[in-house]
Amino acid sequence: xxxxxxxxSTLSVQEGDSAVIKCTYSDSASNYFPWYKQELGKRPQLIxxxxxxxxxxxxxxxxxxxxxxxxxxxxxxTETQPEDSAVYFCAASQGGSEKLVFGKGTKLTVNP
Amino acid sequence: xxxxxxxxxxxxxxxxxxxxxxxxxxxxxxxxxxxxxxxxKQSLMLMATSNEGSKATYEQGVEKDKFLINHASxxxxxxxxxxAHPEDSSFYICSARGGTxxxxxxxxxxxxxxxxx
Numbered sequence: 001x002x003x004x005x006x007x008x009s010t011l012s013v014q015e016g017d018s019a020v021i022k023c024t025y026s027d028s029a030s031n032y033f034p035w036y037k038q039e040l041g042k043r044p045q046l047i048x049x050x051x052x053x054x055x056x057x058x059x060x061x062x063x064x065x066x067x068x069x070x071x072x073x074x075x076x077x078t079e080t081q082p083e084d085s086a087v088y089f090c091a092a093s094q095g096g097s098e099k100l101v102f103g104k105g106t107k108l109t110v111n112p
Numbered sequence: 113x114x115x116x117x118x119x120x121x122x123x124x125x126x127x128x129x130x131x132x133x134x135x136x137x138x139x140x141x142x143x144x145x146x147x148x149x150x151x152x153k154q155s156l157m158l159m160a161t162s163n164e165g166s167k168a169t170y171e172q173g174v175e176k177d178k179f180l181i182n183h184a185s186x187x188x189x190x191x192x193x194x195x196a197h198p199e200d201s202s203f204y205i206c207s208a209r210g211g212t213x214x215x216x217x218x219x220x221x222x223x224x225x226x227x228x229x
Contacts, residue, residue: 031215032216036220041225043116043205043220043222046217046218046219049217093214098214099158099161100146101158104155105155
């Protein structure tokens with residue numbers, strides 16, 4: 001089955017800096033890769049996703065890149081703000097199924 | 113769009129009680145709903161997948177007689193934790209996905225924090 005590794009587990013940046021979170025997956029049949037942001041005690045919110053037929057996707061300050069050959073995908077947040085502080089989870093679809101396998105999460109702290 | 117409502121948000125009850133959690137898609141038809149469990153500071157662990165009108169598919173290690181799932185309509189799925197014990201205390205979150213394509217987003221409810229005394 002699918003295995004998703006996420007790094008780093010914690011990330012602290014200064015306001016205005018960029019933040020990068022990386023994930024690797026094992027199942028070459030995976031074709032959907034969403035990223036979720038979860039604030040303490042709240043629901044995971046979809047912030048961006050990418051499908052395997054695309055190498056990069058951008059939405060304002062957030063971008064995701066996908067390297068299918070290397071089986072890794074990354075989240076890039078530019079011009080970070082304190083409200084970006086949260087836990088971020090990557091996920092990958094388990095190939096051929098409707099299930100998502102989540103990474104262990106990255107706690108991002110943006111210091112003012 | 114894509115709003116998922118989960119109720120109740122918090123339950124505190126005695127050991128042996130059965131607890132029902134509801135998950136509703138408010139503005140779309142959810143072909144598939146998923147139930148997750150999340151321990152403090154940990155990731156989301158899939159418990160089961162439910163499709164409207166059919167039996168849920170449980171992940172390995174999840175007791176189907178303990179965690180009863182019903183997906184009676186395209187907008188409602190329920191999870192019943194039967195005869196709950198302290199080890200069942202956790203944060204339970206549902207998600208819903210519209211359409212039939214697998215590569216569509218899952219939208220999450222607010223979660224239910226279950227505490228068994």
